[in-house]
Amino acid sequence: MAELRAVDWLKLTRFHKEIAERGERGFFSKRTDDDAADSWSFLVDFNPPNMADSWKIHADQLVSQPFKGKLLGNAFDTLFVGGPAFCTPKKNEKTGTWDEYWNPIFYRQVAHNR
Numbered sequence: 001m002a003e004l005r006a007v008d009w010l011k012l013t014r015f016h017k018e019i020a021e022r023g024e025r026g027f028f029s030k031r032t033d034d035d036a037a038d039s040w041s042f043l044v045d046f047n048p049p050n051m052a053d054s055w056k057i058h059a060d061q062l063v064s065q066p067f068k069g070k071l072l073g074n075a076f077d078t079l080f081v082g083g084p085a086f087c088t089p090k091k092n093e094k095t096g097t098w099d100e101y102w103n104p105i106f107y108r109q110v111a112h113n114r
Contacts, residue, residue: 086102089101
């Protein structure tokens with residue numbers, strides 16, 4: 001049987017409010033063809049065992065080399081893992097073409113431990 005955990009509902013609500021506000025600004029919306037970003041990366045073969053416990057992601061699972069370099073150099077104060085995701089089109093105002101963006105359904109703030 002699963003162990004019950006105490007939930008700090010105020011903290012959880014504030015966290016999700018912040019995520020929703022960031023989401024409204026497109027904070028987590030990422031181009032589907034951007035595999036060399038320095039602020040985020042696709043993950044290869046990432047299958048978390050559950051939503052509650054710690055997740056382990058190895059450096060070789062990161063697709064973006066610029067992101068991996070910054071992560072290993074401790075350049076980030078805050079990290080998030082998001083997914084699964086759905087895709088939406090957005091019109092590129094400069095080119096007039098339509099670009100596809102990933103929009104994760106869930107987000108989780110994570111710690112970077114070497």
